[in-house]
Structures are given as structure tokens and as C-alpha cells.
Amino acid sequence: MAGRLLVATAVVAAAAAAAVGAAAALQAINVTTVAFEEGYTPLFGFDNILRSADDRTVSLLLDRSTGSGFISSSMYQHGFFSASIKLPSLDYTAGVVVAFYTSNGDVFEKRHDELDFEFLGNIRGKPWRVQTNVYGNGSVSRGREERYLLPFDPTTEFHRYSILWTRAAIVFFVDDVPVREVRRSPAMSGDFPSKPMSLYATVWDASTWATSGGRYRVNYRYGPFVASFTDLALLGCRVDPIQMLAGSDACAAAEDALLASDLAVMTLEKQQAMRRFREQNMVYSYCYDTVRYPAPFPECDVVESERRRFKGSGHLRLAFRRRRRTRPGSRPARPTRAADM
Template sequence: MQTSNGDVFEKSHDELDFEFLGNIRGKEWRVQTNVYGNGSTSRGREERYYLPFDPTADFHRYSILWTADNIIFYVDDTPIREVRRSEAMGGDYPSKPMSLYATIWDASNWATSGGRYKVNYKYAPFVTSFADLTLLGCRLDPIQQVPTTRSGCATAAAEIAATGLAVMTPEKRRAMRAFRRQYMSYSVCYDRVRYPAPFPECDIVETEKKRFGETGRLRFRRHRRRVRRGGRVPVVADSNRQPQM
């Protein structure tokens, strides 16, 4: 699942991703988030996480909050990653209108244990299902790439503000830290092999940094937990949160 504008800006597109990586039966599922701005595909901003549930067993809620100030990825209403815009990011921060896409594509040359396991097409067709799709944002003219109405943009901004998704409360931040401590397996912010200096938006947490090697990968594999087929990521308790979907 991704937001992108590659059909309009072929060489300078923006993109936000939830990518479910290849899975081996009986192993934990992994999801990857990524951020590209202005065609910066050579500077991938990936993070990867184990999921505490089997995403094929039940529906789960995956949300991307994107504003002029920050980007927050949510799983079952729990924030798992925040990218805060900084001036030093320049065009690497997504800033152009995007559309929502859902695709299935073969990335088995790298996504499944570094390419050890290739996709087996005898199991095709591969099917994914979506439900309760909700889009909140400023509707744009697809040709002119300008807002259809200013009042519509104001209404969309108010709707987004009402959900509370854009605000990282102390409760949400604690929940995000807990999720990352338990499930994050790779962060570009700690990868000194690919990038000798961290990206300007990286929030380096020293206690978190110690758990990752120079490649940004987890130093010691945690004990594999039994995957809960019907489990969910705990919902953050937040008195300021209002229903959104």
C-alpha cells in the first residue's frame, strides 16, 4: 500500500509506503515503511518491523498521516514511526499531491531473507483484500494539480485535526517507543554502512541505538514469539482521541 505521484512526476515523485515483505510459512511477518521525496529513491528511508499478528488471518488498520509538518505510520491505531519535517530535508520531504495505490509485486530478490527464497508462482493468483478505506485530505484537480475548492481544503484540515492522528501525545509516544523496542528489526537512522551520517530528521535514541549494528539491523535476534492469528497491536488510550473511521 502506498501513496505516490509517479504517474505525474516521473523523475521527481513523492512516495509513502507500507510494504509487506515476503513470508516463509511459520515465520513472523514483517512490514516495511518508507519515505521518498522529490525522486530521492537513491536515499531510501526504510524501517522494518516484525508484526505481532498474522496479517492474512484478519483485517487490520494501517494508516498514514501526512501533513506539512510530520508523517506518522499507524498499525491498529498505534503509531510505529514518525518523520518530522526539518528544513535540512529540503525536497526529500514529500510535498506534492499524491494518490493511493495498492499493488502486489515480486521483490523476492531481496525481501525474503535477503533473496534466499524466491516467489513460487504455482500458488498464484495472489490475492489481497481491503475494507473500510478512508481518505481524508484536500481534493485536487488531477490535471491542473490545484485544489478544487479552498473551502474543501479547510474542511479536510478540520476533519484531520478532529481525528487526533496528527498529534503525537505523550501516551502515543510511549506506545510508539514500546512497539519499536519490541518489534523494530531495521532502521535507516542507525545504518552507518549505507549512510555514514544519519538523515537530518532522524531522532537518535541512545538506548535504541545500542540494539542495532552498523548495518542498521538488530544486533541480537529476539526470541521468536508465537504469532497471534487474531491478535492486534494494543490501541493507545488517549482522552483527546475521537473516532475516525
Template sequence: MGRLHGSLSETLTPFSLLFFFFFFSWFAGFTFAAFNLTTLSFDEGYSPLFGDGNLVRSPDGHSVRLLLDVYTGSGFISSSMYQHGFFSAKIKLPSDYTAGIVVAFYTSNGDVFEKNHDELDFEFLGNIEGKPWRFQTNLYGNGSTNRGREERYSLWFDPSKEFHRYSILWTAKNIIFYIDEVPIREVVRNDKMGGDYPSKPMSLYATIWDASSWATSGGKYKVNYKYAPFTSEFKELVLEGCPTDPIQEFPSASACSDRDAWLESRDYAVITPEQRAAMRRFRQRYMYYSYCYDALRYPVTPPECVIDPAEKERFQDSGRLKFGGSHRKQARITRARRKRRSRVASISNDQTDM
């Protein structure tokens, strides 16, 4: 070990040491202590939704695989509805060619309130081979599907290579979407939202399905079933909140008051200053669309949007990133502009010296 350490230190240049320092500093910015969670077996909290044999439970009952093949997708649902809660799972997505596929992890009451449902969702959008998964978050309240509040992002890791925890916190005060322990989006309830803020009991759903008509490049790339079956895996399932009787539909305020207070006291209910800084970094680097900056769709900014001038500067009136590409492309353009300015300044100085 001593010889290896010595040879390694001899080969590390000041530049490489600086690279490693910035790399690990950047990675550490998205790493926090794990939440204190109690996980459930599948039978303790969930039931099959559709797909029959395409829903495969592990022998110990603590994880489940959802498959999509040429015949059907699959999904599961929580056995209870919840009036507020923390909904979470570690998920691994299908690999290789996944165009046209959507894996969704979301809460909804659409089966009970067909015309005025509420919803909070993660939707993972597949891609052609060699291109990364993307995902979006969204929320609806009281059937406000014509006022979608979606944001779209890329990821800082390959979600098909390893499990990561995806979580939704829903309280009477706010909604937080998490990846691992990093908050990526917070919606604080605003009275001006009215019924657009989800308020009715919801179930937790997880599904995989064929969305060839829109999921990848607006439907340009379809699901290719020669790569089937496509498998998404779920484990370390968490349901924390106030379960309600689906027949009752609306629990009394007092029925959930104690549970709501407990929920709001949990470690995931408070965004620390360090987590808020990580959320800001995530949104700067990986968000490529936000409805809050979509002035063409919403000439009047939705009331819950908190406009960050520096963040807004990077987006067009369509809510998409400027320059029509990713943050990486934007960064390359910025660096190129700086180099051009530097060359112009250098030429100007040379001419002055002459």
C-alpha cells in the same frame, strides 16, 4: 457458569495469575479507541490499476480482493490525487507460503513526476511457510530514491489471520504511520530535509506483485505458484484530505488551507502520551532495521532522525539489530548472560564463604 468460575479459580496458581496480568497489560498497551473515520465504497474513491480479473470487488462494493497468479498481480489507485491526507484500509494478507510476494499500500505521484516523484509506503514482505510476514515503511521526496529512509519491522500478530488497519497520515508538518491506532513511526518535517520531504500531490495505491528478486532473504526464496492464487483483502477504505485535479498538478496554497486545518484537527493527527509510549514499545520490540542508525550508509545522520541513545545501543553501524537476529533472540542472549553472571556471582560467594 458459577461452577466453571470456581474450578478455574482453583486451578490458577499465583504464577499463572501473574502471567495473565502481564500478558493482558502488554496487549492493552497496543489497544486504543478506534479513530472516527468515514469509509468509502470502492467506486466512490478508487479505480482498477492493473490485473483485470485479479481485482475482485465484493457484491456490496465496500471491499476488494487483489490476487497474484502465474499470469499477473493486481492493484487499484485512488480516483483523485491528494495534497496531504489520511489514507487507510483494513488489510488481510495471504497465508501459508508467501515467499517473494510484496503487498504494498502506498502514496505516490510517480506516474506524473517520473524523475522527481514523492512516495510514502507500507511494503509487506512474504516469507516461507512457518515464517512470519515482515514489513517496511519508507518515504521519498522529489525523486530522492538514492536516499531511502526505510525502516523494517516484524509484527505482534499474524496479518494473514485477521484484518488490521494500516494508515498513513501526511501533512505539511509531519508523517505518521499507524497500525490500527498505534503509531509506529513519525517523521517531523525538518527544513534541512529540503525537497526530500514529500510535497507534491499524490495518489493512493494498493498492489500485490511478484518481487522474487529481492523480497525474501534477498531473493533466495521465490514465489511458488503451486500455492497460487495469493489473495490480499482490503476493506473499510478511507481517503481523507484535499483532493486536487491531476491536470492542475500544483494546487494553490489557499485551495487546501481549510482542508489541511481540518486534517490536522482530527484524532489521528495528534499522538497522545499513551500512544507515544506504545510507539516506543513497538519500536523497541519489533523494529530490526532503521536507516537512522545505518552509519555505513549515512555517515552523517539524516536531519529528520531523532536519535534515542537507548534505541541506538541495540543496533550495529549497519542499522541492523546487534547479534544478527530478532529482538527475541537478543532477549534470549541477554537472559543467558544474566544467568552466567548469576552463576559466577554464586560461585564467588561460595568461595568467599569457604
């Protein structure tokens, strides 16, 4: 066990250095941020929502009584949604899920759209994982999950997570580095999110599935679990969802401006940074999960050299391939398998 943790620590450190280099080569994303009251309202667990004196940092708590969350005051037809987040810092966070996502499930219950960042807690010594997902028009049976190991400790300082949603593509960012792009294609049909969505942030008990399929549950002796959010950004066209469905084109100019902005242009530098992040950190992809999805998804660009790194379940064959340096005569540690994560 100790050997595997040393390997994990060494490789995560190396990946973190590479991530810093990749981010440094990209133009920083600069958008206007808002105070909580300017763009958000409490959603649930009101006593577990703590706001800073300047109203620009919000902490969400999960304890024995409840989790907590907030929601944007408006719905948006496309946009850029961002927050700097610091995850719960206790050693044991199994079963805890921190989510930052867009959704319209409250309005379109049976055909909702959703774009997710889900941060999955873990047992002591294991790195935090983040899962991204895309749902369109109620396509919950066709989850488009990808999962990555974060190449840094997300509990010691804030890191920025962003979602760009346009009529042409969806891009997820971690610290200005694009980590996933889903381009719209005619074959996706309604699976591509198209209806107005709100922005949510929550922390909640997902003991039944979040850590090793529910093997490790939330242990409230280590609580309360605190996730903090700052640098809140809401860039998009505010809409009334009913008017949008009636055919309003009030957001057309705003959407065109967003598509033409630096945020939406996938430069060569961004493409290269995204490829490096995925090569170093992705541990699951639905595009390679032939067990759940025998027929490939239309937007999946299957690269044979990449496909060979994944099992038929979509999980990486070896999450950590490198071995730690050893003293002469000592036995090198076994690389950590994806299943160990």
C-alpha cells in the same frame, strides 16, 4: 530450526499481547469509509481483482499470469489514508509483496513523492514483516526504510494500516497504534513529500529482493496469493496536481482542519504506544545504517540506548532476546538473530 521457531512464536505472541494492550489504551480511529467505486479504480491485472457484492471489500490476486492493483480516482494534497488488510494465508509467500502506499510517480516521474507500507512475504514458519518508507522529490537514493515484525498473524483476520500525511509530519499506524513519525524539518528540504499523491494497493512478484535479498523466490505452486482490503478510507483534499503546482491554496482550510484533528495530535499516550511498538518490533532502521548512510539524516533522533541495539548495518543485533521456557536439564534454544528473519 525447531527451537528457533518456538522462540519466534513465543515472542511474537508476547508482543501481540503487548500490542493489544497498547491499542486498548488509545482512542480508536473512527473515519468514514467508502465503497470501492466511490474512491477507487482498477489499475492492472483486471481479471485478478475481485470485488464483494456490497463493493466494500476488494481482493487482489497474484498468479503466474500477473499481479493486480487499484488506485484512488483522485489525487490528494495531504490526508489520512487507511485500509484493513488480510495478507495471503498460504505457508509459503516468499517473494510476494503486498503494498499499500501513496505516490505521484505517474505524474512526476523524476521527482516523485511516496509513502509506503510494504508487506514482505516469507518462507514457512517465519513471521510477516512490514516495511515503511518515505521518498520526497525523487530521493530514491536516500531511502528512509524501517522494518518491523508484525506482532500478530496478519493472514487470519483483517488489521488496519493507516498513513497520516500533513504539511508538518507523516505518521504510520498499525491498528490505531502509531509506529513511526517523520516530522518535517527545514534540513529535509524537498525530501519531505509535498506534491499531491494518489493512493495505491498492489500485490506483485518481488522475487529479486523481497525475501533474504532474493534468495527465496515466488513459488507459484502455492498460488494464487490473495490479499484482501476493506474499510477503505480516503480523508483529504482532492486536487488537480497541475493547479496545485501553480500555487492554488484551495486546500488550506482542509489542511488546517486535519492538523487540528485528533488524528494529527501526537498525545503522550500515542508517543508511549509508539515507543513500545518500536522497542518490541523494529528490526531495521535507516537511522542506524551507517554502512549505507555514513552521514546521519537530519530528521533522525538518534537515542544512544536504542542505537546500541542495532548493528552498523541498521539491523537489530538480536531480533528475539527471550528464551523459551525449558524443562529441567534441557538445553534452551538459541534466540533468533535478525539475520535469520
